[in-house]
Amino acid sequence: MTIQAQGVDAGTLPPDSVRTMFDRIAPVYDLMNRVMTAGLDQRWRRLTVADVVRPGDRVLDACCGTGDLAVAAARAGAEVTGLDFSERMLERARRKSAAIAWVEGDLLSLPFEDGSFDAATVGFGVRNVADLPRALSELARVLVPGGRLGILEITTPRGPFAPFYRLWFDRIVPVLGKLLRRGDAYEYLPASVRRFPGPDELSALLHGVGLGHVRYRLFAGGIVALHTGEKP
Numbered sequence: 096m097t098i099q100a101q102g103v104d105a106g107t108l109p110p111d112s113v114r115t116m117f118d119r120i121a122p123v124y125d126l127m128n129r130v131m132t133a134g135l136d137q138r139w140r141r142l143t144v145a146d147v148v149r150p151g152d153r154v155l156d157a158c159c160g161t162g163d164l165a166v167a168a169a170r171a172g173a174e175v176t177g178l179d180f181s182e183r184m185l186e187r188a189r190r191k192s193a194a195i196a197w198v199e200g201d202l203l204s205l206p207f208e209d210g211s212f213d214a215a216t217v218g219f220g221v222r223n224v225a226d227l228p229r230a231l232s233e234l235a236r237v238l239v240p241g242g243r244l245g246i247l248e249i250t251t252p253r254g255p256f257a258p259f260y261r262l263w264f265d266r267i268v269p270v271l272g273k274l275l276r277r278g279d280a281y282e283y284l285p286a287s288v289r290r291f292p293g294p295d296e297l298s299a300l301l302h303g304v305g306l307g308h309v310r311y312r313l314f315a316g317g318i319v320a321l322h323t324g325e326k327p
């Protein structure tokens with residue numbers, strides 16, 4: 096089943112198709128991350144944790160996938176819950192830590208009371224949701240007043256890196272995906288980044304769900320953005 100065959104714009108898939116896609120790529124997901132980023136992805140996750148997580152925090156890592164960001168938060172001394180709607184991704188996450196509570200659930204309707212967490216993180220996840228403002232508002236809802244949110248996401252760079260990025264992302268990544276027999280998913284990836292709001296627009300959306308102290312920094316020549324904000 097390819098994305099085009101479903102008659103859906105390659106950058107916008109219905110939630111069931113997103114879940115099925117992540118179930119399918121779960122076995123190669125960590126390897127593809129390391130190859131696509133030359134191993135930098137783990138450093139970006141650690142920087143996210145350093146910005147928003149403090150020892151002893153109750154932390155929600157939403158769209159946790161195979162669990163790398165949740166594991167980084169747990170290593171920083173937090174009590175972590177990882178949530179994802181792909182059971183195959185969660186299976187891999189469970190193998191990485193028994194100390195983390197792994198929950199199957201939907202970011203668009205979080206199964207937690209208001210004010211349950213001191214911090215929340217999402218790594219490379221919000222780009223895939225069907226309703227971004229609703230996802231951000233759910234994340235804000237489950238934070239305590241003063242709670243911190245960190246959103247790590249791929250973005251489209253401007254400036255001198257842009258042509259290299261387009262070559263890598265639009266041409267080479269889909270070929271790598273095909274080599275691992277997951278071609279449709281790695282065609283979806285660049286398409287989903289193209290339709291995702293830029294850093295200033297995402298900041299405005301974070302303000303829109305009531306967060307304050309919203310700021311962002313860019314990594315790797317502007318390929319990845321880390322947005323942070325605080326619930327008043």
Ligand SMILES: C[S@@+](CC[C@H](N)C(=O)[O-])C[C@H]1O[C@@H](n2cnc3c(N)ncnc32)[C@H](O)[C@@H]1O
Nearest residue numbers: 117158159160179180181184201202218220223
């Ligand atoms: C690109 S992976 C990111 C995994 C991990 N956070 C990381 O840092 O590598 C995106 C994950 O988001 C999950 N996801 C997408 N939409 C979701 C939703 N609405 N609710 C829960 N999980 C979702 C997918 O199943 C997938 O595991």
